[in-house]
Amino acid sequence: MRASTMETLENHVAADRWAALRDQCARREVTPSAAMLTAFSVVLARWAGHRRMLLNSLQLNRLPLHPDIHRVIGAFATTMLIPLEPARGRTFAELAAETQRTFTEHAAHNLVSGVEVSRELARRRATTRPVAPVVFQSTLGMDAAIGAQAESAGPLGDLNFDDFHQQLRTPQVALEARFYELRDELVLVFSLVKELFDTEQVDAAFADLLALVETLADEAGWDQVVDLPAAAAAEPAPRLTLDRLPEPDTDHGDGPPVDELEQRICTVWEEVLGVPVLDRGAGFFSLGGDSLLVVRTLARIAKETGGAPSVREFLSAPPRWRAWRRRSGHAWRTRGHDGDRRPRRRGNGGPGGRGPAGRREPW
Numbered sequence: 001m002r003a004s005t006m007e008t009l010e011n012h013v014a015a016d017r018w019a020a021l022r023d024q025c026a027r028r029e030v031t032p033s034a035a036m037l038t039a040f041s042v043v044l045a046r047w048a049g050h051r052r053m054l055l056n057s058l059q060l061n062r063l064p065l066h067p068d069i070h071r072v073i074g075a076f077a078t079t080m081l082i083p084l085e086p087a088r089g090r091t092f093a094e095l096a097a098e099t100q101r102t103f104t105e106h107a108a109h110n111l112v113s114g115v116e117v118s119r120e121l122a123r124r125r126a127t128t129r130p131v132a133p134v135v136f137q138s139t140l141g142m143d144a145a146i147g148a149q150a151e152s153a154g155p156l157g158d159l160n161f162d163d164f165h166q167q168l169r170t171p172q173v174a175l176e177a178r179f180y181e182l183r184d185e186l187v188l189v190f191s192l193v194k195e196l197f198d199t200e201q202v203d204a205a206f207a208d209l210l211a212l213v214e215t216l217a218d219e220a221g222w223d224q225v226v227d228l229p230a231a232a233a234a235e236p237a238p239r240l241t242l243d244r245l246p247e248p249d250t251d252h253g254d255g256p257p258v259d260e261l262e263q264r265i266c267t268v269w270e271e272v273l274g275v276p277v278l279d280r281g282a283g284f285f286s287l288g289g290d291s292l293l294v295v296r297t298l299a300r301i302a303k304e305t306g307g308a309p310s311v312r313e314f315l316s317a318p319p320r321w322r323a324w325r326r327r328s329g330h331a332w333r334t335r336g337h338d339g340d341r342r343p344r345r346r347g348n349g350g351p352g353g354r355g356p357a358g359r360r361e362p363w
Contacts, residue, residue: 004169173191
């Protein structure tokens with residue numbers, strides 16, 4: 001996986017068609033954002049071959065915590081997870097109304113962020129992978145809410161939307177669909193991690209989304225029964241899929257710590273996480289850990305033992321310490337009377353963990 005900006009696909013719906021689409025939304029009593037979310041879920045269902053999905057979204061969330069909070073400038077936003085399962089045999093209007101009800105219901109629970117829900121889902125699933133890597137983002141209606149589209153950035157100068165370019169780079173996101181208005185037109189954007197998808201499938205899905213959105217400018221597009229796959233949930237498949245990547249090959253031995261080193265490491269976990277660690281097979285994240293605590297834990301382990309795995313090794317197989325030592329070929333033993341512990345490499349014949357040529361071996 002290369003560290004780079006995400007691949008971007010973009011297209012526009014003409015101003016007259018976008019105006020007609022907004023009129024249709026008003027007649028059906030659904031917001032344009034709800035209509036776009038419905039269209040995106042339909043395209044995803046056709047693409048995936050099943051209808052059950054969990055989408056991620058970033059929503060404004062300025063809580064009334066202070067009388068002057070409205071005068072504060074900041075990123076008052078939070079993530080929200082949206083479970084969707086568009087039903088078969090329904091018209092697009094019916095699906096959009098149901099999607100809007102679902103969205104409104106989950107938006108009402110804005111005191112619990114999507115990050116908190118994601119962590120809990122990851123803990124229950126004992127995984128470190130993103131649980132909702134597909135994102136829906138819409139700012140449709142924002143211009144109407146503030147009165148007009150901004151044309152000036154104050155002391156920074158005028159905003160020239162004729163020279164507009166966008167790139168996205170964000171962690172834990174595989175695909176993001178964005179919908180916004182620009183110069184009275186509707187803009188549709190896909191941003192994706194290119195290595196995760198087949199290019200032809202992405203192009204087909206984006207074309208399907210654009211075609212579906214175009215039909216919503218006409219009344220007939222809302223009254224047609226939407227073609228959706230029969231399967232509700234994804235069927236087990238041997239091939240790689242976005243939500244079911246193979247787990248790394250790890251040592252699955254459970255039980256109490258098997259030696260003094262593992263006991264010391266479990267003690268570090270207990271102090272960092274604030275919970276008892278009695279099982280060497282327990283997962284760091286299932287015990288309440290997060291990425292920030294990983295860094296803190298590794299620093300403590302290095303201080304306690306004289307060495308520690310890399311973050312990559314830690315995330316690939318926590319907490320089977322013996323599996324790490326077998327894979328890296330390290331043995332550990334106590335040196336001196338001050339409790340200092342340093343890694344030694346089996347068979348290296350040299351002091352202080354150095355190889356035959358005096359090179360210090362990695363942890």
